[in-house]
Amino acid sequence: MLNVQNVTKQFGKRNQKITAVKDVTLTLQENEIFALIGESGSGKSTLAEIIVGLDRPTHGEVRWQATQKVQQDQVKRVQMVFQNPDRSLNPYWKVKDLIAEPLVLNWHSRSEAYKRVDELLDKVRLPKDLRERRPSECSGGQKQRVAIARALALSPSLLIADEITSALDPKTEEEILQLLLALKREQRMSILYITHRLDTILGFADRVVVMKDGSVIEEGYTDIVLNQPKSEYTRALLSACSYS
Ligand SMILES: Nc1ncnc2c1ncn2[C@@H]1O[C@H](COP(=O)(O)OP(=O)(O)OP(=O)(O)O)[C@@H](O)[C@H]1O
Numbered sequence: 427m428l429n430v431q432n433v434t435k436q437f438g439k440r441n442q443k444i445t446a447v448k449d450v451t452l453t454l455q456e457n458e459i460f461a462l463i464g465e466s467g468s469g470k471s472t473l474a475e476i477i478v479g480l481d482r483p484t485h486g487e488v489r490w491q492a493t494q495k496v497q498q499d500q501v502k503r504v505q506m507v508f509q510n511p512d513r514s515l516n517p518y519w520k521v522k523d524l525i526a527e528p529l530v531l532n533w534h535s536r537s538e539a540y541k542r543v544d545e546l547l548d549k550v551r552l553p554k555d556l557r558e559r560r561p562s563e564c565s566g567g568q569k570q571r572v573a574i575a576r577a578l579a580l581s582p583s584l585l586i587a588d589e590i591t592s593a594l595d596p597k598t599e600e601e602i603l604q605l606l607l608a609l610k611r612e613q614r615m616s617i618l619y620i621t622h623r624l625d626t627i628l629g630f631a632d633r634v635v636v637m638k639d640g641s642v643i644e645e646g647y648t649d650i651v652l653n654q655p656k657s658e659y660t661r662a663l664l665s666a667c668s669y670s
Pocket residue numbers: 437438444445446464465466467468469470471472473622
């Protein structure tokens with residue numbers, strides 16, 4: 427579905443360059459959950475922002491279906507949910523307006539957009555009475571579901587979830603993972619799931635890429651990478667989260 431081809435991203439000026447992503451090549455398939463794993467600073471968010479079109483690579487490119495370059499319009503095909511809903515959701519807006527916003531920005535009338543809000547709340551298993559609430563009147567898990575509903579409004583084929591469960595308790599985290607699995611099944615969408623915790627992805631992600639210092643260290647089917655890690659780095663990540 428999408429190829430990331432030799433992508434490198436550097437920040438900073440000539441004598442103080444930081445290479446956040448180094449020559450990364452990977453392919454995302456249709457209808458799969460693809461996990462991007464690595465410790466803090468390994469380049470996961472930078473790569474995600476390049477895929478979603480929020481940033482441009484210094485070298486390399488992102489291509490859809492082997493032929494099309496990512497363009498402005500294709501940003502609709504990929505939507506991103508961020509770690510902290512308190513930063514991504516406007517606190518003064520009601521849930522119905524937060525979810526309707528991408529539709530209104532894409533030429534739907536407000537009444538048409540509001541009609542879709544109930545359907546989107548349903549998709550993320552939230553009750554309709556949440557429509558009139560503001561983010562401060564929702565729990566952390568509910569806020570992430572609102573952010574997911576908003577991301578689903580434009581029916582993307584790829585959803586990027588960047589550490590979306592890191593502020594949630596284990597039970598709510600598990601519920602969000604189950605929701606993503608259901609969305610993959612029901613919407614036939616792909617999900618790029620970014621986390622630093624390897625233990626959350628078994629039985630969830632189909633494939634995994636392990637990143638370190640901007641480079642891909644290891645890649646493969648999740649159960650194989652977790653049960654037979656090839657690199658020392660992956661083994662260390664596994665023992666850090668006491669996976670056995
Ligand atoms: N806008 C920027 N300007 C300069 N350096 C940046 C910028 N964005 C990221 N970096 C640097 O690039 C490297 C990779 O950062 P990135 O946020 O992609 O890592 P990450 O794996 O997502 O980390 P985390 O899990 O902590 O979010 C880090 O060294 C970071 O300091």
